Amino acid sequence: xxxxxxxxxxxxxxxxxxxxxxxxxxxxxxxxxxxxxxxxxxxxxxxxxxxxxxxxxxxxxxxxxxxxxxxxxxxxxxxxxxxxxxxxxxxxxxxxxxxxxxxxxxxxxxxx
Amino acid sequence: xxxxxxxxxxxxxxxxxxxxxxxxxxxxxxxxxxxxxxxxxxxxxxxxxxxxxxxxxxxxxxxxxxxxxxxxxxxxxxxxxxxxxxxxxxxxxxxxxxxxxxxxxxxxxxx
Numbered sequence: 001x002x003x004x005x006x007x008x009x010x011x012x013x014x015x016x017x018x019x020x021x022x023x024x025x026x027x028x029x030x031x032x033x034x035x036x037x038x039x040x041x042x043x044x045x046x047x048x049x050x051x052x053x054x055x056x057x058x059x060x061x062x063x064x065x066x067x068x069x070x071x072x073x074x075x076x077x078x079x080x081x082x083x084x085x086x087x088x089x090x091x092x093x094x095x096x097x098x099x100x101x102x103x104x105x106x107x108x109x110x111x112x
Numbered sequence: 113x114x115x116x117x118x119x120x121x122x123x124x125x126x127x128x129x130x131x132x133x134x135x136x137x138x139x140x141x142x143x144x145x146x147x148x149x150x151x152x153x154x155x156x157x158x159x160x161x162x163x164x165x166x167x168x169x170x171x172x173x174x175x176x177x178x179x180x181x182x183x184x185x186x187x188x189x190x191x192x193x194x195x196x197x198x199x200x201x202x203x204x205x206x207x208x209x210x211x212x213x214x215x216x217x218x219x220x221x222x223x
Contacts, residue, residue, distance in 0.1 A: 004154075033211075042116070042200065042213035043155075058210075090154065100146065101211065103154035 002026050006091050006104035013081040013111045021076040021107050023091030031094050032074035033058075033101065034066060036087040043090065049074055081111045114139040116203050116214035124220045129191050133217045135201030136183040145177055145184050148200040150216070155200055158186070191221045 004025045013019055025032065030051045035043040035058075045058030049068040063085060065077045074093075078085060088108050094101040119134045135145065144162045148155035159168045161177035161184060168175050172191075177184045188195055198216040205212060 035213075040121075040215055042215045043202075044213070045211065059212075099144070099160050100157040103156075105153045 004091055004093055004102050004104040006089075006107055008107060009105065011107060011109050013078075013109065015082060015111060017081050018077065018079050019081065019109075020078075021089055021091070021109075022073070023075065023104060024073045025091075025093040025102070026072065027093060027095075027102065028071070029093035029095050029102075030071070032068065033092045033094075034064070034074070034076045035090045035092065036060065036085075037090060037106075038087050046076065046089075078109075081109075083111045085109065086111045114203070114205050114210065114212045116201055116212050118199075118201050118214035118217050120217060121215060122218045122220075124222065125191055126222050127192055129221075130187065130189045131191060131219065133186040133188075133199050133201075133219070134183060135186070135214055137201075137203045137205075137212075137214075138182065139203050139205035139212060141206055142179065143204040146202045146204070146211075147175055147184075147186050148202065150198040150200055151196075158199075188219075191219075193221050193223055195219060196221045 007022045033048045034046040044060050047066040049055045052071045067075050088106050091104040092101040116137045146160045147158040159175045164179040172189045175186045200216045201214040202211045
């Protein structure tokens with residue numbers, strides 16, 4: 001009963017390095033999301049995908065790119081990491097853009 | 113700009129106390145309000161509210177929405193140490209896929 005699986009759980013990057021955060025869900029959900037969570041600021045939407053083959057910007061998309069590889073997988077890429085991208089990243093999915101979202105366990109990213 | 117505000121931001125109580133957490137919002141095209149509980153890692157779903165005045169209950173937790181005054185409350189009765197967590201309020205709004213989260217209320221329940 002995996003739900004939403006994110007990898008890696010922890011990552012330390014140097015400024016300017018690139019990396020991809022992976023997310024997969026096994027609930028046959030159409031919609032997937034990437035959020036970042038910073039202290040005192042709640043969860044902020046980076047990008048979302050309403051269905052396979054579509055992606056849209058959220059509140060804080062700068063410095064990120066995404067790929068909806070298929071219905072199950074939605075990846076988030078940092079092309080040139082900056083210290084301001086130090087955060088906890090959550091992937092989530094839900095059915096048809098409504099209601100309860102299921103979250104992955106998060107990736108704690110530190111950029112030094 | 114869509115905004116969700118939660119109060120208090122932090123709360124410390126003793127086991128057995130009753131707490132009320134508040135969430136107010138200013139958003140375009142409100143569709144629903146959701147409450148999540150976040151312990152160490154992933155937020156977990158508690159309630160989804162779409163209609164005013166209808167209380168949702170699950171055990172010791174309950175929540176209600178007032179769409180006229182633009183707020184919701186989450187009540188926890190007879191608190192237990194296991195209720196210690198950050199409680200997040202999120203509003204589904206706008207014309208795209210937009211869930212706006214509040215900053216959360218950190219609840220600590222002392223034995």
